Amino acid sequence: QVKGQGKNGYTAFQPHMHTANLDRLSVENDLRKAVKEGNQFELHFQPQIDADLGKVVGLEALIRWNHPRAGMISPDVFIPIAEETGLIIAISDWVLREACAQLAHLKQHGFGEIRLGVNLSPREFDRVDLLERIRIPLDEFRIAPESLEIEITESLLMKDVENIVARVKRLRSTGVHISIDDFGTRYSSLNYLRRFSVNRIKIDQSFVRDLRTPHDSFAIIQAIVGIARNFNLHVIVEGVETEQQVAILKQLGCNEMQGYFFSRPLPSAKLMDFLKLANRSGSGESFAPRPGF
Ligand code: C2E
Ligand code: MG
Ligand code: MG
Ligand code: MG
Secondary structure, X not given: OOOOOOOOOOHHHHHHHOOOOOOHHHHHHHHHHHHHHOOOEEEEEEEEEEOOOOEEEEEEEXXXXXXXXXXXXXXXXXXXXXXXXXXXXXXXXHHXXXXXXXXXXXXXOOOOOOEEEEEOXXXXXXOOOHHHHHXXXXXXXXXXXXXXXXXXXXXXXXXXXXXHHHHHHHHHHOOOEEEEEEEOOOOOXXXXXXXXXXXXXXXXXXXXXXXXXXXXXXXXXXXXXXHHHHOOOEEEEOOOOOHHHHHXXXXXXXXXXXXXXXXXXXXXXXXXXXXXXXXXXOOOOOOOOOOOO
């Protein structure tokens, strides 16, 4: 697991990179080429489940880079490089367009109620063209803005509060939903939740990881859920891997969950099969992991 190994989790990722001699500079060059050619990226979709209904209520779009020689490179490795080089703008434009195409596809197949989360980098919020960049693919595919949820990280909200409050408000006014990703990993001043008109917080997977015994994480999740309820915010928990975690989280009042227990991020083709199984009419029973996903 690469996440959490620091901002330059770059070397940490080597086992997955197949070729250890891919240095930073060549990744940068290759990334530039990939952006130009466009066919090395794939968007995968991880289901978000309402554990009470046993149905998929949302998806998170997660980018994959299939490097011609090194194989799959984790976004934790190349997104930071894309941010530093400015390539993130072109990459996000690609992601937003793919995401909207997927939303149109879902609607066509009767899954129009499912929302789709897209990760944006804090850097993109400093740009005046953000709203326009989001509006273009929404219009192209005739997607209701409410179907799209922009995921931002806490670190963004701590930068330049007045400025960011205004930007978040403006984004919300377009109808697009906003969630705070990896919630709880920074100095989450719960106070700012009042000021930002976000819709959802995504509790970071690090809290779920040590949920085995009712210790610190247990109390933290309980506190977050309580506060979120007061602020009328939706909560989803990330990184849910076991049935035991599902049971504890339900007890704590979290019903929306995302994690390997339910499904890994899926390529588009597999996603449809998964949704047909999971959301078939009449299924009200609790969600069972689907083998093969
Ligand atoms: P994130 O937005 O917090 O996404 C959740 C990450 O947790 C994903 O990793 C997902 O595959 C992984 N995950 C989901 N369920 C589980 C689980 O049960 N256990 C464990 N151990 N992990 C789980 P992924 O796809 O490698 O993405 C890593 C990060 O890269 C993302 O974290 C996000 O910050 C960034 N990212 C991914 N796609 C994009 C994108 O299109 N644009 C931008 N700007 N960033 C992206
Ligand atoms: Mg995310
Ligand atoms: Mg996250
Ligand atoms: Mg993240």
